[in-house]
Amino acid sequence: MTEIREYIDHISPMNEGDWDFFSSKLKKVQFDKNSTILELGKIEKHLSFISKGIIRLYIPTEESDVTFGFLFENEFVTAYDSFLTQTPSEYEMETLTESVLWQISHKDLQEVYDKTENGNIIGRRMAENMFLIKSKRELSFLSKSAEERYLDLFMERPRLLRQIPLKYIASYIGVTPQALSRIRKRIT
Structure with missing residues (x-):
């Protein structure tokens, strides 16, 4: 759990009380290699921090899957559009290696935003980072x-x-x- 604390403190340091509250909401989940984390059509209920492993985001098709993202250790992963809107995901997520994730539910994250001093700042900066990653990928395809x-x-x-x-x-x-x-x- 120290990795997630270091990551968050790099964004915007949390005081001990806020960290204790946030970390009490985290659940450690382990996955075998090639495990599905989120199926097509299911609602994303968690924001996850990758403590160990590699995650692939893809759209399953009849011919072959279309991979559009890889996430690695010390990064957050979620089907962000599904997570934000709490609507069914249009893609899947799977582990490419044995993986360890620290997960927080959508409901608990909203509570962290409401009850901590800088939870909203951290959330905004993570959202901005996800946007920059997406934008960089789109620009690379165009240029x-x-x-x-x-x-x-x-x-x-x-x-x-x-x-x-x-x-x-x-x-x-x-x-x-x-x-x-x-x-x-x-x-x-």
């Missing part, structure tokens, strides 16, 4: 080649990228697995 998107991903997470199956990486950068193989050959 960069698949090879540049692969290199960006590789530069950001070289060690962790080795744990993600190539078919998911290919989907994430918007190419077929064969095209990704050609990109990887050109780079090496």
